[in-house]
Amino acid sequence: MQSSDTVVQAPPVRSVSYRYDLDGLRGIAIAFVVLFHVFVGRVSGGVDVFLLLSGYFFLGSQLRYARREDASPNPWWPLWRTIRRLYPGLLVVLGTTATVVMLGIPWMRSVELMDQFTASLLYYQNWTLASQDADYNVASGGVSPLQHLWSMAVQGQFYVMAIALAMVVLWARRAGVDLSRWVTGFLAVATVASFVYATWLHGEWQELNYYSTWSRMWQLTLGALLALHAHRVRVNPRLQELFIVVGLAMVLTTGLLLDGARLFPGPAALYPIGGAVLVILGGGQGRVAGWLAHRSMRWLGDIAYPLYLWHWPLLILSLIVLGLDEVPWWLGVAVVAVSLLLADVTHRFVEKPLRQHAPRPRAGERRVQEAIAQLRTSAVARARAVGAGVLALVMATLLILQGIWEVRLHLAGGLLLDATQYPGAAALTGAPVPDKKVRPDPELAGALISRIWTEKCISRFGDDPHVLPVDERGSDCVFGDPAATRDVYLVGGSHSEQWVIPLDVLGKEHGFRVIPLVRQSCPTFVEERDGLFEPDCALFNEQVIDRLAEARPELVISTTTRPFLESGDFQEGVPESYLTFWDFLAEERIPFVGLRDNPWKFLPDGSDESIPFCLRVAEDPAHCGVVEEDFYRPVDPAAAYLADIPTARAVDTSSWYCTDGFCPAVIGNILVYRDGNHLSLAYLNSLVPQVWAEIGEFL
Known part of the structure; x- marks a missing residue:
């Protein structure tokens, strides 16, 4: 390791106050996704806002950590932290969905759906849906119960790229090169390039455009730019409050004014994204921001991820089991209520216990040894380990499912049959x-x-x-x-x-x-x-x-x-x-x-x-x-x-x-x-x- 006098000293890391109002905005965005999926049958723009906020929270935090003097250069730790944040809820929902399909709705079983289980687990569902020529359709008995996980795949792919970017900055600083000054330019170029690509692809192939990671990247990288620089914007407090009011109105009216499945993430997506940007630039000022930061809204933000995971398979499987082509109001109300309940239970008893609560590791810390020691002395740690083991078993089972289908597919042949039995x-x-x-x-x-x-x-x-x-x-x-x-x-x-x-x-x-x-x-x-x-x-x-x-x-x-x-x-x-x-x-x-x-x-x-x-x-x-x-x-x-x-x-x-x-x-x-x-x-x-x-x- 190089001596400390050869290392470029990182600028002091400015502490940025956590924006609880943006937790509320995230909750509202996902709530509107659910309501529009269930009652309107259109894209609300909430996923676009969710992706912007994912870039804001995740890459911003990764880059701030990379500039700390005591940051660990081991890329496993941010990956492990992310896995513990994303996978528990996803595995519970996918495991439940697979069980219902395999045991209760056998006619839904297909190679395409098995492929989607694997793609959802490994975060490439967006590309699988694109390869299957799957338009983003409204709820019906013929739609995949995993269709909505395309956005989680985009988010997961971005998280890996964000960790990689932060690690490059960290490793370069330890080698004596300060790359942090170039990050803003890099993100700006990526944002513009992705937006131009999304605009072009919208006119050429909108089905792919909707799912493509590269078309969606501008929404995430724009969020990262705001995380790095929005706090530097200084405007009159009254104007900030106006920003939040107008921005929130834009977010909430997107689904009423625009058909997102046909238009996003092209130029029309600037409407909901622009609204979210205004809320961010509002700086958390005023009564509306206070309402967004209220305890109930923050709860909605806390359960936003499991709420998004649960609502779509509940809706689609309910339509199939009940033999309905459209969503009657009573079923819609039931799906929303059950989704909220399951999201809260999943957050309380699955996500929170298995999430990494310890501070991010510092260079030289021996976290693995500490974790092993805790297993010997702490019943809570052992309970978490058992829970993680159960979820790992669920994941292995789901991955094996596709292998079983592939064997069946190979044995099926599908071409040469006995003509006397199959004329x-x-x-x-x-x-x-x-x-x-x-x-x-x-x-x-x-x-x-x-x-x-x-x-x-x-x-x-x-x-x-x-x-x-x-x-x-x-x-x-x-x-x-x-x-x-x-x-x-x-x-x-x-x-x-x-x-x-x-x-x-x-x-x-x-x-x-x-x-x-x-x-x-x-x-x-x-x-x-x-x-x-x-x-x-x-x-x-x-x-x-x-x-x-x-x-x-x-x-x-x-x-x-x-x-x-x-x-x-x-x-x-x-x-x-x-x-x-x-x-x-x-x-x-x-x-x-x-x-x-x-x-x-x-x-x-x-x-x-x-x-x-x-x-x-x-x-x-x-x-x-x-x-x-x-x-x-x-x-x-x-x-x-x-x-x-x-x-x-x-x-x-x-x-x-x-x-x-x-x-x-x-x-x-x-x-x-x-x-x-x-x-x-x-x-x-x-x-x-x-x-x-x-x-x-x-x-």
Whole structure:
């Protein structure tokens, strides 16, 4: 260790009075989150305020500690202190939720939910929800009971980064370099960069923007800047009181004026964040600040974290158990009351006993040895150790749950089934159907996806639209017979992508390669004429068109219809943009087979309804199918146009899914869908004969 005369002396650490009024503001922010979730069905802006205050309290305290002469350079201690603050309440809520789901609501069990338990435990739930394309939805029986934990993940990730920043400052000071003078500039740059990114991403991909740590970072780092410098702002006391009144009004009215799920954390989030900033700049002055610092408001701030943890799973599980689609007033009142009670109990008997109450360790302290000694002499210490051990067991059990699901998923296979026991599509043409359990298991179907996804052979949201995945991944993205000299190109979005399953089998049998040029939610066109598709989709299609013109494959396959969800039309149709692609293929004399889309199942509000989930809930599987005329028009809308192109064929696939005016969820003992509109791997595999009957003459 260097001698003391070589160490840069840190400036005196200014004592900043604790702001009890901000505890009250934190409590109000979370209370409004709960009330808006339960009674309004909108985002209140309270989470944005909560994140700002998290940055204010946490990073500010970490940096002040790092500047102390006696600060411990061991990063374990701030991490351990944070773990003891965050995990006890989280583990109690997650353990309770898992127990209710596994034992009382078996139809909720799914790979996606198991993934979310692990993601919530390890603080990356925001990225898991983004990867699952989970919009932030209002309360209903189809929403994850862990959806709300995305914000805890953002907060936890920030805490780790905050500790790392404080440790760097501390280590640098001990090495003779004072970095504290650069912290403000660093945080300011991070705040501006994150805000600019959130503003840009809001216009490009709001679903990701809502969950992204990098979009949310500006709210946390702005809070840290205020922790470091707000106490230096000097204004007239009356003006300070006005700041608090106006700021609190802005925080409280956010949910009434703005739809946060569609707007935050973009520029519109400046409204609630600006209100919270005004309260902070108010300096705790005046009657309103005194009310915020009142004992009852501070209690609400104390229980804010467990209140946030409890309210959402209570609400969602109550809706599911009671079979309700919306929240009646009496249930809302009950959920709020029980959430407050559980939050208070959790705070008193779980959080407080297990929280680290001792002062932050000083350099050279032997805390571990002291703790071991306390276990020998103190019954309270032993009780805390037992409680921590129980929670550690809960955490291990929850982590093992995902491992169990992964094993089940591996064993499920989901593709190759005994055709005599699982005839699938052959049942529609008379194949016998024995009495067998449905496969794949509806609990696992959503996670059984094709190699196009697992091998990253599909261009996803956010991927560079100028790049074709097959160019990056090479032979990993060539299906069928890689050694063949004939090529079939599969183009379009995810509804085209799924056809790689039968085409892969046929390519191996009949000697042709299958090349996917597909992008998520991006049908193929030359010119966008409908105003339905993203600019990135048009850029991706430029690469697809150029590749097709160069490769001139033996056959191109894609889908030809889709519902016009954007205008509220749930029946299939043919976008004008599709015609530009078909004309291009006709001019180039490239053969084309167009497959009519499979049925989609919708909820009354127009959102997708998961058919596997429906099967887990409904006593009558017939309820989970689709009435044919609800999706299909009497005649294939693409047939007439493609009939005039000699090198094209329109394939009416409706008979592959529907019979007697109904499209069932299960055909020939096989679950037809893996979600609300994509086909399961096993059912696609059962369609191999039908696909070959339509494309064989081209090959």
